Amino acid sequence: MRLAGKVAIISGAASGMGAATARMFAREGANVVIADVLEHEGRQVADAIGGSARFEPLDVTQEESWAAVMAATTGHFGKLDVLVNNAGISGSAEQDFYSTEAWHRIMAVNTTGVFFGLKHAIPAMIANGGGSIVNLSSIAGIIGSEHVHIAYNASKAAVRLMTKWVAVQHGKDNIRANSVHPGIMPPMRTSGRTADPAVRAERMRFIPMRRPGEVDEVAYTILFLASDESSYITGSEIHVDGGVLAI
Amino acid sequence: MDRLKGKIILISGGARGQGAAEARLFVAEGARVVIGDVLEAEGRQLASELGSTATFVRQDVTQERDWETAVNAARKLGGLHGLVNNAGIYQPRTLMETDSELFERHTRVNQLGCFLGMKAVVLLMEQSGGGSIANISSVAGLRGSPGAIAYSATKWALRGMTKAAAIDLAPRKIRVNSVHPGPIDTEMLNVRTPEQNRQRLQLVPMKRMGTAEEVASLVLFLLSDESGYITGAEVAIDGGATL
Numbered sequence: 001m002r003l004a005g006k007v008a009i010i011s012g013a014a015s016g017m018g019a020a021t022a023r024m025f026a027r028e029g030a031n032v033v034i035a036d037v038l039e040h041e042g043r044q045v046a047d048a049i050g051g052s053a054r055f056e057p058l059d060v061t062q063e064e065s066w067a068a069v070m071a072a073t074t075g076h077f078g079k080l081d082v083l084v085n086n087a088g089i090s091g092s093a094e095q096d097f098y099s100t101e102a103w104h105r106i107m108a109v110n111t112t113g114v115f116f117g118l119k120h121a122i123p124a125m126i127a128n129g130g131g132s133i134v135n136l137s138s139i140a141g142i143i144g145s146e147h148v149h150i151a152y153n154a155s156k157a158a159v160r161l162m163t164k165w166v167a168v169q170h171g172k173d174n175i176r177a178n179s180v181h182p183g184i185m186p187p188m189r190t191s192g193r194t195a196d197p198a199v200r201a202e203r204m205r206f207i208p209m210r211r212p213g214e215v216d217e218v219a220y221t222i223l224f225l226a227s228d229e230s231s232y233i234t235g236s237e238i239h240v241d242g243g244v245l246a247i
Numbered sequence: 248m249d250r251l252k253g254k255i256i257l258i259s260g261g262a263r264g265q266g267a268a269e270a271r272l273f274v275a276e277g278a279r280v281v282i283g284d285v286l287e288a289e290g291r292q293l294a295s296e297l298g299s300t301a302t303f304v305r306q307d308v309t310q311e312r313d314w315e316t317a318v319n320a321a322r323k324l325g326g327l328h329g330l331v332n333n334a335g336i337y338q339p340r341t342l343m344e345t346d347s348e349l350f351e352r353h354t355r356v357n358q359l360g361c362f363l364g365m366k367a368v369v370l371l372m373e374q375s376g377g378g379s380i381a382n383i384s385s386v387a388g389l390r391g392s393p394g395a396i397a398y399s400a401t402k403w404a405l406r407g408m409t410k411a412a413a414i415d416l417a418p419r420k421i422r423v424n425s426v427h428p429g430p431i432d433t434e435m436l437n438v439r440t441p442e443q444n445r446q447r448l449q450l451v452p453m454k455r456m457g458t459a460e461e462v463a464s465l466v467l468f469l470l471s472d473e474s475g476y477i478t479g480a481e482v483a484i485d486g487g488a489t490l
Contacts, residue, residue, distance in 0.1 A: 164490040171452025171487050183476075208417035213476040220473035229464045232429075232457035235490035239480040243417055246410035246479020 001029035002227045007077040009033045009069060011060055011117060012087030014042035015189055017136070017182070020215040021084060021222050022046075026053050028223060033073050036087070052077075060087045060113030066120040073124075080124040082226045085114045085135045085159070091152030093192025103151045110155035111162075118166060122175065130174030134225045135163045136218075137179040139241050147193040160237065167235030176234035178225045183241025184212045208243030250471045252277035255324050255375075257317055259283045259308050259364060260334030262290035264433035265383065268459035269331055269466050274300045276467060279324055283308070283317045284334070308334045308360030314367035326375035329470040330368045332361040332382045332405075337435050339395035350397040357401035358408070365412050369419065377420030379470045382409045383462075384425045384481070389489045402427075406481055413479030422478035424469050429485025432456040452487030 008025050012018040014036035022032045026049045034049075035058035036042040046055040056072050059065045073080055088110045094102045114135055125131030140148065141156030159179060166177035184203055187195035194200065204210050218240050224230055225238065239245045256273050260266045261282035267289075270280045274297050283306030284290040294303035304320050306313045321327040335357045340349060361382055372378035387395060388402030409425040416423055430436065430447050436456075448454055465484050468474055483489050 167487045167490055168452055172454065176453075208414045209476065209478060210417070217474075217476035221477070224468045224473070229468070230484075231464075232453070232461040232486055233465065233482070233484050234453060235487040236483045236485075238477065238482055240474075240476050241480075242476050243413050243479040246413045 002223060002229065003082070004029035006030045006081040006226070007033070007073065007079055008082035008084065008226065009035055009073055009080065009121065010084040010086055011035050011058060011113070014038040014045055017185070017215045017218050018084070018086040019045045020219040021086065022053065023049055024216070024219045024223055025226070026051060028227075030082070031077050033069065035069050058087075060116065061108040063116045063119075066116040070120045070124060079128045080121055081128065081131050083117060083121040083125075083131070083133045084222055084226065085117045085133070087113055088136060090188045090190040090192065090194065091149030092147050092194040093190055094149040097149050099149065102149050106149060106151035107155050110152070111158045114159050114162060118162065122166070122170060125175050126170070126173045131176075132226050132230070133163070133166060133175065133177040134222050135159050135177065135179045137163070137181050137237070139181050139183045139239065139244050141179070141181060142245060147199060164235045171234060176230070178230070178233060178236045178238065180218060180221050180225065181237055181239045181241065181245070182213060182218045183207065183239070183244045185218070186212060186215065206244055206247065207241070208246065211242065213240055213242060249277040250467060250473070251329075254278045254328040254470070255281070255321050255326055256329035256331065256470060257281045257283065257321055257327060257368065258331045258333055259306060259360070262286040262293060264435060265428070265431065265459045265462045266331070266333040267293055268463040269333065270297065270301060272460070272463040272467055273470070278329075281317055281320045281324070283313070306334075308364060309355045311363055311367070314363050318367050318371055322371055327368055327371040328375055328378045330364060330372075330378070330380045331466055331470070332364045332380065334360055335383065335401075337395070337398050337438060339398060339438060341394045342396045345397050350400070353397040353401050357398070358404045361405055362408060365408075365423070369416065369421065372421050373419045378422075379474070380412070380421065380423045381466045381469045382423065382425045384409070384427050386427050386429045386483065386485045386489045388425070389427050389481070389483060409481070410479045417478060422474070424474075424477060424479070425481045426462065426465060426469070427481060427483040427485065427489070428457060428462050429483070429488040430456045431459060431462055433459050450488055451485065455486060457484060457486060
């Protein structure tokens with residue numbers, strides 16, 4: 001039970017990587033809050049996990065929504081140990097890579113959404129004597145991408161550095177913050193071009209392991225960083241990408 | 248309890264410090280270990296403490312035949328699934344204080360030793376269904392380090408060799424990653440004074456040294472199947488020193 005007794009909020013946990021992470025955390029003894037804007041799917045994930053798992057509605061772009069999730073979590077469980085900023089949208093379904101509307105929308109979810117999460121979770125962690133924050137960035141937070149709106153690269157690069165800021169500011173509060181950088185994964189809910197089998201086949205040549213990742217492979221990395229097993233790791237990045245960034 | 252169940256792991260420099268912490272942790276997680284080191288007394292002592300799950304071999308990492316001996320020890324146990332290139336020397340001198348002999352000694356042990364290790368294990372790992380290699384670099388392989396130019400050169404080298412090896416070995420189902428510890432509380436740091444070591448902590452957001460057990464925990468993750476999509480990566484374990 002690698003997260004025994006820990007309370008964890010996972011944003012965007014109604015599907016994909018977030019849901020896989022929630023299931024894994026619960027299996028390892030955590031009390032999980034599945035926070036998502038998709039209420040129906042989110043409740044289904046929480047019900048399937050059972051036990052102490054709860055669903056809370058969360059629109060990451062709205063600061064009051066984050067405040068409400070925090071109040072519900074600390075109200076019910078008494079504390080917060082782990083925050084996983086996983087909610088995010090792809091930039092690969094945009095027709096116009098210079099769309100201003102898309103720029104604001106993607107930045108709002110992927111970057112401002114993370115900012116609000118940090119802003120509202122960190123005081124609770126300080127009060128609890130520490131915590132672990134895992135932020136989902138991407139290989140697109142480190143290298144430029146071909147198939148996505150510019151905001152995807154910008155938003156994921158921002159998350160990488162925001163993570164390091166937290167590590168500097170709050171190392172003394174016993175709060176660790178690390179970023180995870182998945183590579184080519186199964187298509188996100190919001191994926192467009194990158195869900196196209198022809199595009200995916202062509203991208204394999206950039207991956208030394210010649211296959212996409214699996215959501216559990218990212219979930220295991222998040223688990224390691226959330227748990228006390230990574231107690232001297234902060235301000236770090238873990239690339240889960242089959243070797244893309246080695247090239 | 249069983250995150251390395253059924254695996255056989257080779258650890259160079261396994262007689263003390265981080266290597267010894269890894270041997271203990273891996274055995275606790277179900278692995279059998281081959282401990283290689285030039286420190287025979289400590290190495291044999293550790294192996295005897297760990298019992299039937301551990302084998303000691305005398306190993307000078309600069310010698311190909313010693314790598315062959317270590318790999319044969321693993322083959323006798325049934326295969327090989329993990330390698331920790333942990334052996335290394337740290338004799339810090341400024342650039343002006345460093346002569347070619349010191350530079351080359353670091354290169355042979357830290358860099359050549361790691362290369363020989365990777366090369367020595369490939370065939371047996373491949374025959375065993377694949378495996379994971381963790382090369383122990385340092386924060387001195389991510390940034391500039393004052394007064395340790397020979398050491399730094401080798402640690403930057405390990406970082407790059409790891410990525411090259413990850414690409415070359417991916418088709419053989421062997422992952423290769425580098426680990427970059429910051430200040431860790433082991434005998435390696437005895438070469439600095441306690442005051443010097445304390446000064447360094449100013450640069451560490453967590454304001455403390457790490458422990459050998461904390462490094463072992465990261466290496467465990469990288470050698471286990473949980474990190475199955477992680478290769479060519481560099482992971483810093485440094486209390487935030489190299490953000």
